[in-house]
Amino acid sequence: MFDNLSEKFSDAFKNISGKGKISESNIDETLKLVKTALLEADVNFKVVKNFINNVKEEALGEKVLKGVNPGEQFVKIVHEELAKVMGDENTSLDIERTGPIPILIVGLNGQGKTTFSGKLSLHLRNKEKKKVLLVPADTFRPAAKDQLKTLAKNMDMDIFDSDLAKHPKDIAQDALAFAKSNDIDIVIIDTAGRLHVDEELMGQIKEVRESLNGYNPEVLMVADAMTGQEAVNVAKSFHETVGLTGVVLSKMDSDARGGAALSIKHVTGVPIKFISTGEKMKDLELFHPDRLAGRILDMGDVLSLVEKAEQAIDQNEAESMMKNLEKGKFTVDDFMKQMDMMKNLGSMGSIMKMIPGMGGMLREVGDLSPAEDEMKRMRVIINSMTKAERQNYKIVKESRIERIAKGSGNTVVQVKDFIAKFKQMEKMMGGMMQMMKGGGMPSMPGMGGMPGMPGMGKPKKKRKKGGQWGGGFF
Template identity: 45%
Template sequence: MAFEGLTGRLQDAFSGLRKKGKITEADVKDAMREVRLALLEADVNYKVVREFVKTVREKAIGEEVLESINGGQQVVKIVNDELTHLMGGTQEKIIFADRGPTVYMMTGLQGAGKTTTAGKLANYLRKQENKKPMLVAADIYRPAAIDQLQTVGSDLNIPVFSMGDQVSPVEIAEKGIQEAKDTNRDVVIIDTAGRLHIDETLMDELENVKTAVNPHEIFLVVDAMTGQDAVNVANTFNDRLDITSVILTKLDGDTRGGAALSIRSVTQKPIKFTGTGERLDALEPFHPDRMANRILGMGDILTLVERAQQEVDEKKAEEMAVKMRENTYDFNDFIDQMDQMQNMGPMEDLLKMIPGVNQIPGMDQFEMDPKDMAHMKAIVMSMTPEERANPDLLSQKRRRRIAKGSARNIAEVNRMIKQFKQSKEMMSKMSNGNMSGMENLFGGGVKGKLGKMAFNKASKNLNKKKKKKIRRKK
């Protein structure tokens, strides 16, 4: 997940301040030194870092902060506010045309995920904005670029306009827009050519397409994993094309996150979307305030709720609530919920959106192997329909049969059934207005259920790494 290294360094920098009541100017300077190093290590543009640290330091050593009894917390708030401001302050909405089809032009270098992002954007607009998009294949140079876009369109059931690779991109773009008008499509997304590096031929062609179709938005798709180079690319594209917005891809990868913190400040153009995975629905609007909260380890509960609203069937959720209240929740419901959770994204990413979970010891090492979910599902599917509907039937004899049928050991079967019963009990309490269940799940650091799960999993991962090191030494 992006920003993990930066989040850890910033939390270390502020840990001392948080524990203090009144703070001194020396405390602030020490913390700002660590913040500066953390941002530079995250590959944030050095000019941006210098200005950011200067602004925070000036505000943090003001009389109101130094005289306050909770100065440390106020410094963290100042950093949060400045991070939010650095990334744009508020979410900026995508632009739509008042009349006729809205035209979007996708630009960027090869390898940034431009073609896939064009499909993701079309899918997002259809789902969230009730639009009827059409994709236009105007990349005639990269081998199989047209085929790739057609495959994406087929997977999404969204039409793709193409004229092969022997026609100029300008003509393809113009006729694509006419096709959209003729077929009553209200959004046109033009996938243009990229290069492995920026050159005059590429830029001249993109300028010609821009002049011909006059797009309402020119999106620059940037690979967040390229770090500082992403900012340089954005700057060059902006100088030549006057881009309107940026889409950051691969923000879910092992990236230091510097691009997200630098691009807005350097180009003065907003980041409007971020790619958060391989799936064609893994595109999210960019919220500067939520991203600042994530970076500082404060979670992102709003995004978590929005993901849940998108993935969870409302009717099923109501039925589940009734089952929780009546304490009739069974293994069939358990499997349904597991599938919905998987649709929302990796478990470790979801947990980190919950405020305070990042501060659980070992959370940075927590990973939920997708195989674990598959094993749990195998155990449940090895039960009879009667056993899934009535978990009280699960005697030791039945459990041994289930273990054999699912190719898991009896200890794993017993552990999963125990976790199911604890979850059922907790949800019953929560549905009846007793929030101690929620506190037991999220609260108490490593004493809470998620804390224990994260801590135990992290310990196993660390032990595995230690064993590998020992083997290498031998």
């Protein structure tokens, strides 16, 4: 997400780091690089001009704090201005009222409207505790109804059996009547994709919107984040026709340049309400401008990471593992559960980007797929172990190793390597518990000592270099 833009911002900030104070001369070069980065990211030129002027005014004004590192202060100013450009704070859906409440989904062809409709229904049911009805109203692409039916079936979501021979406005009215009689809170209407320059089709969606006037509907336009400035032009056209209440950026997990996210609110006045970050139905996030600004500037997004963890991590499983650790026990089963929790949080790369300062490290490391492949290999090896072996790996001797190797499609050497790495992990986890109980910092495998800290003496023996990660676990 915005990797290229993040890297260019990071390079630009090098010009001001280490300076004694912020002055016009030392920020001009930085702002020139920032301006170039934003224009290359396809951000609207008026937005870029205002942004640069505001940053310069703030940086040179009296608001710069004395005694604070000028480089850090400058990054803070850029962060605040980036957030302002994107809308300051999250704008939530207006759904805390008596239903049924229609949510009209509009946009160009191929932007991800039907997929978003499914994601939104899951979000509203699971997080907002609403009863949701999905309504296929794409009268031009019959397959859209089948797609929505499949999504609804997989999520156990209610779906309206639309008559696609009717006009979309009539389908919407039929669905709302059904919703009223069945105590449904939210009605999500998935409409056909249409070009914003097609007057006939834009007239049709205007009719649908006007037919919902008595319900005060939410009207969300789904835009592909990769299209940059074009998404802004489309949003402007749709807003003039149907009065958008929000924009959704799809495909934010792709190599999105950032033009759409950084321009839409400023140019159209319409807030971005959601971003779609993957193909799975759960991959939908509320759009928080300040958090996205933090990710772009490699300041991380700890709040979103915590929210993801709360959803992905099973509290009972976590407590069970904690009890085992308190007893000095860390099993292969516990390790497998940890990997499952990590998998539910997302890819290693997406998690690292949410941790402050890790974005730059991630760029240096480069491709994380070898580490993820290694975790997949470990998972296969663990699945080839018996329950007793997963509870006590010490019983795994030569004959068992050979059986596990054959069962998992790995070599004996690879199975032995996994067991060796697990031993290191077991020692590290035990050391962490010792530290939490006040025993000081333990001696970690593969790490040298830290003077003056209990348990951090010199390692007894130099470890052999491990896999891709220079002697680590992977």
